[in-house]
Amino acid sequence: MSARSVALFVLAALLEIGGAWLVWQGVREHRGWLWAGAGVVALGLYGFAAALQPSAEFGRVLAAYGGVFIVGSLVWGAVADGFRPDRWDVAGAVVCLVGVALIMYAPRSG
Structure with missing residues (x-):
């Protein structure tokens, strides 16, 4: 596993979840287009962060990122919106992280 x-x-995760949250705040919570615009910029930067992964396999990186997104979304909701994950949310998050580790960091031949 690479640091x-x-x-x-x-x-x-910070860029994508934060960007989506900013758009949500701008549109759904009526905070204005500046918030939504900042969210769009963050979402664009997310694409660059994903492209910088050491792995050259786009599908593998994005599949693994799906698990990171799930965990990050639960954490973001808890920190930013007061959402309290229950034991099933936590169990699901652990399963997702195990999946991320298998997809990205399992030893492969060839």
């Missing part, structure tokens, strides 16, 4: 890869997954 760079893990850091890029965390950065990508």
